[in-house]
Amino acid sequence: DGELVYRIISASIIKLNDKEFIQAIIHDISELKEKEIALQKSEKRFRDLQSNIPIGMWSTTLNGDILYLNKAAKKMLGYNPKKKVTDLSILNIYFDINERDEFLEQIQEFGFVKNKEMQFVRKDKVVFWGNISATAVYDDKRNLIRIDGVVEDITKRKEVSLKLARAYEEIKSINNNLEKEIEEAVEKVKQNNQYLLQKSKIESLGELAAGIAHEINQPLGVMSLSLENLHIKTISNKATPGYINEKFKSIESNIDRIRQIVDHIRTFSHEATSVSLEKVFVNEGISNALLLIGAQYKHHNIFIELDLQESVGFTVGSKQKFEQVILNLLSNAKYAVEEQALNHSELKYQKKIIVRTRATKKQINISIEDNGTGIEPENLQKVFDPFYTSKPEGIGTGLGLSIVYGIIKEMRGEIVIDSKLNEYTKVKISFPRFPENK
Secondary structure (H helix, E strand, C coil), X not given: CCCCCCEEEEEEEEEECCEEEEEEEEEECHHHHHHHHHHHHHHHHHHHHHHHCCCEEEEEXXXXXXXXXXXXXXXXXXXXXXXXXXXXEHHHCECCCHHHHHHHHHHHHHCEEEEEEEEEECCCCCEEEEEEEEEEEECCCCCEEEEEEEEEECHHHHHHHHHHHHHHHHHXXXXXXXXXXXXHHHHHHHHHHHHHHHHHHXXXXXXXXXXXXXXXXXXXXXXXXXXXHHHHHHHCCCCCHHHHHHHHHHHHHHHHHHHHHHHHHHHHHCCCCCCCCEEECHHHHHHHHHHHHHHHHHHCCCEEEEEECCCCCEEEECHHHHHHHHHHHHHHHHHHHHHHHCCCCCCCCCCEEEEEEEECCCEEEEEXXXXXXXXXXXXXXXXXXXXXXXXXXXCCCCCHHHHHHHHHHHCCCEEEEEEECCCEEEEEEEEECECCCC
């Protein structure tokens, strides 16, 4: 039927009754032959794979004699891939011969080496980087008879790695310098902010100078009148011990009031260098601010209505900065009501500022509302921008609300402004609340 078969025949001639015959034994070896052919093909594929694979493959003795090099290994070492390499020892291709000793120690101890990076020397003396993996081969008595391994040329990768390492060091150096520059810039910004804060504070004091004079003149007037009355009573021998004691108490009380005002001015104007947090009782802070401006606003016929809820608790931050917030907002309200007064007669318009405090379980709310000129809707988004001001040139710096915003954010608070042109402006502030009894 045309099928190809394989047989083994053993035959001989025998004679029977003077006749010759051929006697033969036939063995069917088709299956065995097919396996032999398949094995030959497999061996050929393996040899082709070894020869053509782009990774170098090699075998050496323990002494360094080369038993086998595939084409890639020959090419890697600078030899003709098609020719046999003779008289070459593995010891001749190490750039650092000491690495051979380390390599053998690992092989003998562990039986393998994995991904060991070493430098080798080509035939033309060019040095290249190789990545070696190898395994020990033993005989039946566990004697190490050869070392089989693979090698990959990683010169380009190593060059890139070294460049990356150098670049990393450069970037690290740049980052260190940049961090230093950023730290210096941040410190400079802090100093500038501190300068602007102090500048705004001094401007507030300058604006309040007349009001402070009124605050001090009032107790001075009372003291002067008391001394004059004492003088008259003493000359006329009508000064009783009770009367004298009463006048001295009055003078002492007014001296104490002047001392409080002066001390508060000194504290308020002092540049704060400490970053420590302190309890800020908002009602007390509002009262302290009014201590500096109450007489001045009264002198300008500005009515300040206080609606301070008791036991609102305290927040955390800087007392000085909080008072500066209140003074800046009251100053803006004063300007707004005085501008509005220019458009009305005194009989029809009462300049008014309302200061309220309210507390929820977790929050303290403060509002400062005036019935002044208000803010145009398109300008509401700009009022917290540094150096923005709606006041005429020469009046104000535009730093007020910008600094107010920064202080409130620093104290983890929020600020919102609601306004209607020619009717009112209401500034609402909220801070985290801590109950007073804790």
